[in-house]
Amino acid sequence: MAAKTKLATLQNAARDQEDNDAIKSQHPAVEIWRMFIANRAALVAMVVLVCIILLAIFGPLFYPTDPFEMVWMPFTPPGTDGFILGTDYLGRDLLAGLLHGGRVSITIGLVAALMSVFIGISFGAFAGYYRGYVEEVLMRITEFFQVLPTLLFSMVIVALFGASLQIITIAIGLVSWTAVARITRAEFLRIRELEYVTASRSAGATNFKLIFAIILPNALPPIIVQSALMVGSAILFEAGLAFLGLSDPNVVSWGQIIGSNRTYILDASYTVTIPGLAIFVTVLAISLIGDGLNDALNPKLRQR
Amino acid sequence: MSDVILDVRNLRVEFKTQAGTRPVLDDISFSLKRGERISFVGESGCGKSMTALALMSLLPSIGRIASGQILFKGEDLAAADESRLQNMRGNEISMIFQEPMTSLNPVFTIGNQISEVLKRHRGMDHGTALATAIKLLDAVKIPDAKARINDYPHQLSGGQRQRVMIAIALACEPEILIADEPTTALDVTVQAEIFDLLRDIGARTDTAIILITHDIGAVCQMAERMLVMYAGRKVEEGPVQTIVEAASHPYTRGLISCVPHIRSDISTLPDVLPEIDGIVPSITSFGKNQCLFAPRCDRLTQKCLDQQPPSTSIATATVKKDAPHNVACWNNHGTGA
Numbered sequence: 001m002a003a004k005t006k007l008a009t010l011q012n013a014a015r016d017q018e019d020n021d022a023i024k025s026q027h028p029a030v031e032i033w034r035m036f037i038a039n040r041a042a043l044v045a046m047v048v049l050v051c052i053i054l055l056a057i058f059g060p061l062f063y064p065t066d067p068f069e070m071v072w073m074p075f076t077p078p079g080t081d082g083f084i085l086g087t088d089y090l091g092r093d094l095l096a097g098l099l100h101g102g103r104v105s106i107t108i109g110l111v112a113a114l115m116s117v118f119i120g121i122s123f124g125a126f127a128g129y130y131r132g133y134v135e136e137v138l139m140r141i142t143e144f145f146q147v148l149p150t151l152l153f154s155m156v157i158v159a160l161f162g163a164s165l166q167i168i169t170i171a172i173g174l175v176s177w178t179a180v181a182r183i184t185r186a187e188f189l190r191i192r193e194l195e196y197v198t199a200s201r202s203a204g205a206t207n208f209k210l211i212f213a214i215i216l217p218n219a220l221p222p223i224i225v226q227s228a229l230m231v232g233s234a235i236l237f238e239a240g241l242a243f244l245g246l247s248d249p250n251v252v253s254w255g256q257i258i259g260s261n262r263t264y265i266l267d268a269s270y271t272v273t274i275p276g277l278a279i280f281v282t283v284l285a286i287s288l289i290g291d292g293l294n295d296a297l298n299p300k301l302r303q304r
Numbered sequence: 305m306s307d308v309i310l311d312v313r314n315l316r317v318e319f320k321t322q323a324g325t326r327p328v329l330d331d332i333s334f335s336l337k338r339g340e341r342i343s344f345v346g347e348s349g350c351g352k353s354m355t356a357l358a359l360m361s362l363l364p365s366i367g368r369i370a371s372g373q374i375l376f377k378g379e380d381l382a383a384a385d386e387s388r389l390q391n392m393r394g395n396e397i398s399m400i401f402q403e404p405m406t407s408l409n410p411v412f413t414i415g416n417q418i419s420e421v422l423k424r425h426r427g428m429d430h431g432t433a434l435a436t437a438i439k440l441l442d443a444v445k446i447p448d449a450k451a452r453i454n455d456y457p458h459q460l461s462g463g464q465r466q467r468v469m470i471a472i473a474l475a476c477e478p479e480i481l482i483a484d485e486p487t488t489a490l491d492v493t494v495q496a497e498i499f500d501l502l503r504d505i506g507a508r509t510d511t512a513i514i515l516i517t518h519d520i521g522a523v524c525q526m527a528e529r530m531l532v533m534y535a536g537r538k539v540e541e542g543p544v545q546t547i548v549e550a551a552s553h554p555y556t557r558g559l560i561s562c563v564p565h566i567r568s569d570i571s572t573l574p575d576v577l578p579e580i581d582g583i584v585p586s587i588t589s590f591g592k593n594q595c596l597f598a599p600r601c602d603r604l605t606q607k608c609l610d611q612q613p614p615s616t617s618i619a620t621a622t623v624k625k626d627a628p629h630n631v632a633c634w635n636n637h638g639t640g641a
Contacts, residue, residue, distance in 0.1 A: 131365070195406040202360055202401075203394030203421045203472060217411045299411055299456040 035296035042292020045285040052282055056102030065096040067252045075268045088257070088271045089264050097257050098278055104253040106282065108169050109235035115173030116234075117227045120180025121216070127181070128188025129211050135185075142181045150175040154237070155246055163248050172237050176230055183226055187219035221294050228290020232283030239279060254279050309479055309512060310336040310359075315372035315382070317351075317358050319587065327591040328354050328367065330536045336480065339510040341503070343517060343527035343544070345559065349584045351536040352516045356482045359514075360399055361389045377479075395425040398473040399482040403489050404465035408457035414441075414468045415453025418475055425476045440471040444501060463494035467501070474505060481506065482514045487522065499525050520563045524548060529627055532556045535585055535596040538615060542629035552618055552631040552638060555580070555597050595634065603635040 037043050070091040078086040078094075085094040127138040154171035161167045191197060192215060200214045239255020241247050247256050254275040261271035317329040329351050336342055344352040357363050359374060361381060374381040381392065393399075401407045409417060418440055419433030428436065434453065441449035444467040457465055466486060473481055483502065487495035503526060506513045515526050523530050523544055530547055532540040532555065540553040551557045558580040582600040589596065595608040615632040 195401050195403050196409045198362065199399075199401055199407045199469070199472075200409065201393065202362060202399040204390050204392070204424050206390055214409060218409065297411075299458065 032296045036292050039292040039295060041288050042295075045288035045292070048281065049285040049289060052102065052278075052285070053106060055099060056106055059099035059102070060096075063096060063099055065093045067092060067097040067100045069093075075264070075271075077268075078270055078274075085274055086268075086270060088261050089268070094257070094271065094274060097252050098254070098275060101252045101254045101257055101275065102278065104165065104251050105235050105238060105255065105279070108165065108172065108238045108253070109231045109282075109286075112169045112172035112176065112234040112237075113227055113231040115170070116177035116230055117180055117223070118177075119173070120177040121184050121223065123177070123181040124184025124186075125188055125211050125216060125219075128185040129192060129207070129215065138181075139185065142178050145175070146178040148175070150237075151240065154241065155244075158241065158246050163246060165248050165251065168238060168241060168247060172234050172241075176234065176237070180223060180226055180230070183222050184219060187222060188215055191215045191218050221298060224294050224297070225290050228286050228293075231286045235279055235283060307338055308335050309338050309377055311373075311375040312359075313373045313375065315355075315358060315374065316370045317354060317363065317367055318370040319367045321366070321587060323588040326587050327370070328536050328587065329358060330591055332372075332533075332536075332538055334531055334538070334541065336512050336514065338479065339506070339512055340529070341506060341513045341515065341527045343515040343523040343530045344533060345517060345520065345523055345530055346533035347518060347559075347584050349535075350533040352518075352533055353484055354536075355533070356399065356484050356514065356516055359480075359482060360393055360397060362393075391425070394421050394473070394478070395476045396478055397480045397482065398476070398478040399484065400466070400469045400473045400486050402485040404462050404469055405489065407469050408465055410457055413454050413456055414460070418453070418468070418472050421472055421475045436475070437471070440475055441468070443474075443505065444468070444471045446471075462490050463497065466490060466494075466498055470498070470501065470505070474509070474511070477509055478511060480512045480514065482516070484516045485518070486515075488517075495522070496525075502526065520548070520560055532559070536590050537596065538630075538632065539597065540629075540631045540633075541615075542631075543627045546629050550637075552629070552636040553597075553633045554601050554603050554635075554637070557637065558600075595632075603633075605635055607634045 036046075072087050072091050072093070074087060074089050074091040078084065080086070085098065088094055088097070123138050123142055127135040127142075154168075154175050157171040157174065158167060188211075197210060197214060200210060205214060235254070238247065238253060239258060242253050242255035243259035243262065245259065247253060247259075257275040258272050261268070265272045312332060312334050315329055315332045316327050318325045319328050332351075332355060334342070344355060346352050354363070354367070358367075358369060359381070361369075361384070363369070369382045372382060376392070376397070381389070384392070408414065412420075415434055415437050418437035419428070419430065422428045422433040422436055423430070426433075437453055438449045441452060446452055446464055446467055452460075457468075460468065470486075481502075486502070487498050490498065499522065502513060502515075505511065513526070515522065517523060527544050529542065530544045531538055532547070532553065534555050540547060540551065540556045547556060548560060551560055558578070561578045562580065580600055585596055585599070593612045594610065595601070595613050598604050598608040601608065611634075613632045613634045615630045617628045617630050618636065618638065
């Protein structure tokens with residue numbers, strides 16, 4: 001009898017131990033965040049991007065030099081006469097240009113990418129889900145936009161509607177959504193045939209729910225990667241337009257600095273490489289964040 | 305207890321193929337009573353799964369219900385509109401699938417997926433739905449349900465996933481549960497557990513079960529009545545025991561003799577396991593006015609090639625009035641022998 005009680009006590013203790021050992025599961029958002037910060041590259045990239053964005057927002061407040069004003073001798077090398085990044089061919093302060101330009105470049109990059117993701121997902125999701133005529137119409141429209149020479153098309157838009165920031169952003173968004181549409185459609189075509197979609201349908205899910213709550217979350221990984229790359233390419237695209245002198249002349253952007261200094265690339269290479277580096281670092285950071293996000297959003301990679 | 309909840313009448317489902325429109329289901333009729341367990345048997349490509357999908361109105365886009373009625377408690381589901389069907393699916397009739405490994409959505413926790421149906425059909429709020437999900441997981445015997453509702457599908461084994469599928473299917477206490485080869489992807493011990501669970505829950509909640517399988521052993525474990533299908537047609541129908549003991553259609557006899565010693569009087573454990581020669585005809589020959597099993601049959605006569613055999617009732621001593629033994633064969637084995 002005594003042995004039995006002892007056994008029972010021991011078993012209880014063992015069970016309590018088990019309960020304590022059981023991992024308390026957390027809210028999915030917490031887990032995604034934990035997974036994200038476990039990825040060193042993504043974390044560093046995140047810190048870098050936050051710094052860049054903070055500099056772009058608050059930098060001009062603490063460094064009020066007008067980026068268009070000719071403040072000093074042209075081609076002052078970085079670090080001389082109190083100009084940290086030197087001056088350009090007209091004697092304008094490059095640091096001021098970089099800080100002010102960051103606002104424009106990053107805003108255009110994010111908004112244009114967001115816009116193309118929105119259009120691309122809508123087109124791709126409906127085409128891939130409904131198939132048939134819907135797909136035919138939507139994909140033909142996509143192909144129409146795809147075969148237009150992107151630079152030429154955006155130049156026409158800018159020429160027609162004026163070179164304001166909004167128009168430039170819309171033009172960039174309009175020429176770059178096709179990739180997202182095609183990726184989304186391909187993923188939808190694959191996933192809609194999977195058994196869990198039929199299972200969800202057999203549990204009474206509506207079309208709307210199937211598209212946005214069942215299939216889309218599973219289609220996200222490649223879309224996220226593509227979107228992150230798109231922020232970068234939108235910044236570069238704006239740089240390209242500005243390089244050709246097709247950007248808003250009243251604002252300064254990274255691409256515009258490169259464009260206006262391009263003639264002097266051999267004599268004063270820093271005037272081009274410094275804004276180039278800014279674009280490079282920003283684009284790289286966003287890509288790495290996209291990678292990290294992709295891993296963190298995949299439950300299979302989210303180890304405990 | 306004898307009220308009929310599902311009455312399928314002369315259901316014909318056609319597929320549009322390159323060879324023209326062909327019936328994948330040809331004049332299928334059966335009825336199902338509350339709490340009854342029926343089994344659909346046949347080889348691959350005989351239309352078992354199509355019957356299930358037709359009941360749920362989930363036919364692939366090349367298929368459509370050409371004629372016939374699916375009377376669910378008197379309402380014709382074949383003529384119902386999509387929003388009615390969406391309310392029906394997972395609520396009044398639900399289904400579990402062959403592949404537990406792929407039938408759950410990989411990006412959501414299982415608690416999330418079970419509570420989803422409850423929110424959809426029962427209008428529960430998130431908290432209540434989750435609490436109910438835990439109870440359901442307990443009911444399908446997943447240990448430590450409280451902790452496991454936060455698991456993702458890939459963290460569960462195949463058997464556990466099928467249990468989760470059963471929990472989802474039973475969440476809204478449906479009147480009919482369609483199980484499309486629920487244990488094909490699982491090993492034998494797990495299979496027995498799943499069948500026990502289904503039988504248990506079915507009996508407790510008075511849910512009618514339609515089991516689709518090619519495994520006669522599973523039929524004997526699970527079902528009261530069975531319906532043998534071949535090339536989209538019903539070839540034999542009757543109580544499981546009657547058919548296993550005295551199958552009348554050559555195809556059914558073939559199916560049963562393929563199973564090692566299920567009944568020693570039909571299969572006397574030969575050295576070589578018998579098989580039915582040949583394969584199921586391709587869809588291009590479906591719907592012809594002849595016996596479609598003829599090319600593989602050992603009792604073939606000219607009549608089989610000239611005319612499609614009708615489904616006729618054969619009298620057996622063991623047959624009860626409400627569960628007739630029907631067979632569609634010109635040269636059937638009769639009541640025994």
